Amino acid sequence: MAYKVDQEYDYLFKIVLIGDSGVGKSNILSRFTRNEFCLESKSTIGVEFATRTLQVEGKTVKAQIWDTAGQERYRAITSAYYRGAVGALLVYDITKRQTFDNVQRWLRELRDHADSNIVIMLAGNKADLNHLRSLPAEDAQILAEKEGLSFLETSALEAFNIEKAFQAILLDIYHIISRKALAAQEGASSNGLPHGTTINVSNLSAIRNKATCCTAN
Amino acid sequence: MKGLQHPDELESFADPLSEDTNLSLSKSPWHTLRNDETLRQEIQQDVDRCMPDNLYFRQPATQNMLVDILFVWSKLNQDISYRQGMHELLAPIIWVVERDAVVLSPGPRTGPVSVVFDSMHIEHDSFTLFNVIMQSVKSAYDNSPAGTGSGHAMNTTVQEPPMVSRARKIVDVYLERVDPPLATHLREIDMLPQIFLMRWIRLLFGREFSFDDTLTVWDALFAHDPTLKCLDLVCVSMLLRVRWQLMDADYSAALTLLLKYPPFSADQHPSSLVNDAIYLQKHLDFDGGYHVIGKQTKRPPPLINRPAKSPMHERTWSELSSGQDNPFAVAGSPGGFETLVQDAARSMFARGQKLGLHKAVRDAIGEVKKNVQNFQPPMTRQTISDVRVTDNDLEDIFQRVAELEQRNKTLAKMLEGAIGDLWKQHKDVVENRPADDERVKSFTMAIAKVQLASVYLEDFSLPLPQEELDAVSSTRTSGGAPATSTTITSADVPREPVAPRGASSLGSKQASTSPAAHDPKSLSSTRPTLEQSSFSWMLGQGTSDNTSARSAFMSASPFTLRDSSEARDKGSLFGDEAPSQPLRGGSTLSATEKRSQREGPKSRELEPEDETLKLGPLSRQVGGDGEATTVRKTRQAP
Numbered sequence: 043m044a045y046k047v048d049q050e051y052d053y054l055f056k057i058v059l060i061g062d063s064g065v066g067k068s069n070i071l072s073r074f075t076r077n078e079f080c081l082e083s084k085s086t087i088g089v090e091f092a093t094r095t096l097q098v099e100g101k102t103v104k105a106q107i108w109d110t111a112g113q114e115r116y117r118a119i120t121s122a123y124y125r126g127a128v129g130a131l132l133v134y135d136i137t138k139r140q141t142f143d144n145v146q147r148w149l150r151e152l153r154d155h156a157d158s159n160i161v162i163m164l165a166g167n168k169a170d171l172n173h174l175r176s177l178p179a180e181d182a183q184i185l186a187e188k189e190g191l192s193f194l195e196t197s198a199l200e201a202f203n204i205e206k207a208f209q210a211i212l213l214d215i216y217h218i219i220s221r222k223a224l225a226a227q228e229g230a231s232s233n234g235l236p237h238g239t240t241i242n243v244s245n246l247s248a249i250r251n252k253a254t255c256c257t258a259n
Numbered sequence: 260m261k262g263l264q265h266p267d268e269l270e271s272f273a274d275p276l277s278e279d280t281n282l283s284l285s286k287s288p289w290h291t292l293r294n295d296e297t298l299r300q301e302i303q304q305d306v307d308r309c310m311p312d313n314l315y316f317r318q319p320a321t322q323n324m325l326v327d328i329l330f331v332w333s334k335l336n337q338d339i340s341y342r343q344g345m346h347e348l349l350a351p352i353i354w355v356v357e358r359d360a361v362v363l364s365p366g367p368r369t370g371p372v373s374v375v376f377d378s379m380h381i382e383h384d385s386f387t388l389f390n391v392i393m394q395s396v397k398s399a400y401d402n403s404p405a406g407t408g409s410g411h412a413m414n415t416t417v418q419e420p421p422m423v424s425r426a427r428k429i430v431d432v433y434l435e436r437v438d439p440p441l442a443t444h445l446r447e448i449d450m451l452p453q454i455f456l457m458r459w460i461r462l463l464f465g466r467e468f469s470f471d472d473t474l475t476v477w478d479a480l481f482a483h484d485p486t487l488k489c490l491d492l493v494c495v496s497m498l499l500r501v502r503w504q505l506m507d508a509d510y511s512a513a514l515t516l517l518l519k520y521p522p523f524s525a526d527q528h529p530s531s532l533v534n535d536a537i538y539l540q541k542h543l544d545f546d547g548g549y550h551v552i553g554k555q556t557k558r559p560p561p562l563i564n565r566p567a568k569s570p571m572h573e574r575t576w577s578e579l580s581s582g583q584d585n586p587f588a589v590a591g592s593p594g595g596f597e598t599l600v601q602d603a604a605r606s607m608f609a610r611g612q613k614l615g616l617h618k619a620v621r622d623a624i625g626e627v628k629k630n631v632q633n634f635q636p637p638m639t640r641q642t643i644s645d646v647r648v649t650d651n652d653l654e655d656i657f658q659r660v661a662e663l664e665q666r667n668k669t670l671a672k673m674l675e676g677a678i679g680d681l682w683k684q685h686k687d688v689v690e691n692r693p694a695d696d697e698r699v700k701s702f703t704m705a706i707a708k709v710q711l712a713s714v715y716l717e718d719f720s721l722p723l724p725q726e727e728l729d730a731v732s733s734t735r736t737s738g739g740a741p742a743t744s745t746t747i748t749s750a751d752v753p754r755e756p757v758a759p760r761g762a763s764s765l766g767s768k769q770a771s772t773s774p775a776a777h778d779p780k781s782l783s784s785t786r787p788t789l790e791q792s793s794f795s796w797m798l799g800q801g802t803s804d805n806t807s808a809r810s811a812f813m814s815a816s817p818f819t820l821r822d823s824s825e826a827r828d829k830g831s832l833f834g835d836e837a838p839s840q841p842l843r844g845g846s847t848l849s850a851t852e853k854r855s856q857r858e859g860p861k862s863r864e865l866e867p868e869d870e871t872l873k874l875g876p877l878s879r880q881v882g883g884d885g886e887a888t889t890v891r892k893t894r895q896a897p
Contacts, residue, residue: 062302063301063305064304080866082311083308083311083314084308084309084347084466085305085308085311085344085346085347086343087310087344087347087458087466088344088452088457088460088461089452089455089457089458089518090517090518091514091518106511111344113301113343119451119453119454121451122451122453122454125455200294216705252275
């Protein structure tokens with residue numbers, strides 16, 4: 043069967059999408075992995091999951107992106123969701139202040155459950171709805187600086203900054219991993235989710251796709 | 260309802276200034292009001308995104324109804340309150356109630372139909388139904404142990420939500436029992452079951468299948484047990500259906516598959532999922548898993564993984580005897596298939612000795628004999644009427660039929676290896692001898708017989724050949740016109756999976772030239788019943804004396820043609836025939852559902868089936884005998 047993933051990659055990074063319900067997480071995921079946007083998308087129940095393979099500084103990186111229901115505050119799947127995550131895209135809706143106010147709460151959750159070295163990017167989504175904006179970008183910028191996060195305003199509808207946001211996260215992760223790899227040789231695991239150190243270094247001699255490849259599996 | 264939409268009116272009795280008093284926050288009506296508003300907004304946000312493709316759910320009236328029902332339920336169940344997903348449980352209920360509703364003119368309601376289907380009460384009825392379903396599904400929404408003090412009955416010993424422990428139980432207990440290798444594989448790839456099971460269970464599979472299929476699955480679920488106790492096993496059944504893909508998949512591929520579950524195939528009725536679960540309820544063991552996987556994937560798991568101790572051998576004969584519901588037993592062939600197989604094995608053994616075959620062949624035959632002996636039933640048998648009288652529980656009967664069928668399958672599997680070895684030996688023998696050597700032919704026939712028996716064992720929905728039944732029951736008189744009998748015989752041949760393409764014409768031709776030689780009576784008197792009959796239906800003639808007929812058959816036989824081919828190595832010379840299922844009532848477990856599990860070279864083996872179909876109507880026409888016609892009709896039922 044074609045279910046076996048035969049793609050070769052140098053790194054497998056797990057990135058989680060978090061943020062309040064209805065801020066557009068699922069559309070960010072579909073825009074990034076399938077270049078699709080659906081104005082009438084259903085609420086996410088539990089978890090969605092997609093992957094995309096792309097090039098970061100000449101390395102083939104497979105991004106495994108998890109999307110969860112925004113309402114799942116006290117998740118039945120919390121541990122599974124954050125386990126092994128090396129990056130997080132914390133999304134709020136620039137037209138709803140409440141979703142920005144809850145950013146602190148999401149940060150707390152990340153600190154409680156995720157790896158302490160997790161790379162976090164704050165994303166103010168629905169930037170296309172500038173006329174409905176209830177939150178100036180400056181406020182978010184201030185918060186991002188205070189919390190040590192990267193920040194971008196994005197629009198899944200207009201495919202604005204989505205690619206850039208993920209590229210930035212993946213690059214940050216890659217740099218951290220490279221530094222770590224220099225510091226200590228880490229064991230490679232060939233299969234499944236990364237354990238402990240949250241990276242998965244696969245066969246480096248693998249044949250790589252030269253072009254960035256989008257998988258919709 | 261007015262109060263729901265305008266909660267401020269509801270609160271009007273309270274002092275508007277009470278917020279400034281020293282009342283604790285939780286008791287302040289203002290606090291309650293704000294919480295309620297937040298809750299309604301939260302629900303509204305999901306209702307807005309509920310079933311986006313369905314115009315009915317885009318209408319404000321429908322959306323208000325959804326929000327109101329969910330809001331009231333959340334207020335009544337504050338331990339859980341509203342959780343995403345509930346709206347997608349409610350939506351199908353409203354859809355169905357609305358569809359069934361009847362708009363009645365004002366005035367008194369008469370009769371239960373007008374009361375039950377009154378369109379005035381769509382919302383009320385939907386709420387009631389939703390409330391009942393939620394009693395079973397509620398726990399899947401309960402996140403309390405990890406939560407922030409929702410006050411729900413705390414399961415303090417287990418620091419995890421009920422959904423997590425439930426998901427673990429589904430894989431580590433249920434799946435582990437029916438398919439240990441799959442459960443092990445899921446653990447090995449580090450798949451946490453709650454990740455996919457949470458959505459499956461919370462939405463009752465609403466996102467896994469199309470809307471119509473979901474409704475059918477729900478019908479089956481609620482019809483079986485409104486308390487949804489079999490829900491966990493439905494999940495197991497779903498895992499078993501994608502078992503082979505899962506076994507090949509790494510973490511990403513497996514999760515992708517489970518979160519985008521494949522739709523039902525054309526030959527899978529959605530309710531079969533629930534039927535499988537019900538079957539597993541009674542067979543929560545390797546055999547149950549083996550049965551379901553074989554049925555749904557056409558590829559049962561290897562028996563090598565079977566646990567050493569099998570409950571199959573512990574069943575009493577009385578249970579097995581209920582297998583008389585299967586076509587063979589009803590036809591009254593004493594000894595059943597064990598005898599047939601044993602007979603064939605014995606004659607093969609004798610001929611093998613004559614041919615001086617390699618020891619390995621004898622070993623293989625020994626294996627056949629041994630396996631057969633393991634399953635020899637006691638000599639006492641109940642009659643059909645005994646079973647009918649003593650065992651009134653129809654469901655139990657079907658269950659036992661299913662068990663017997665499983666057992667036959669296992670027998671067939673055992674035979675398969677031995678047959679493969681035999682064919683290999685046969686190949687060697689054939690190469691070293693002239694093609695028309697009598698002993699080679701009889702050896703070929705013997706192996707073919709064993710193989711056929713194996714095929715019939717494996718799929719007991721295949722009726723026994725007509726000659727077999729006739730010869731055994733001895734009800735047919737010899738007084739019948741010989742020409743008629745022979746015509747039936749020859750017409751029967753093509754419908755047999757083993758029938759060679761040329762056999763029909765061959766049989767007819769010979770019938771016209773020497774009808775007297777094939778009088779059934781004379782055949783019965785000259786040969787042992789089973790052996791004679793075996794020959795008769797395979798040859799389309801049925802005489803061991805008539806060597807010219809046999810050699811004519813051999814030259815037209817696919818066995819001969821395939822002697823030099825590899826097809827037989829798979830031991831599936833007769834595989835993939837598509838007979839009908841006389842027992843397929845569908846009312847219970849669909850235990851007799853057709854399943855063709857063979858993995859042999861299919862395109863080649865489908866040919867006899869084509870032949871069968873083409874010649875079917877012909878055989879019906881020529882069938883003058885009442886009994887024979889009945890058998891044919893059931894066989895040709897779709």
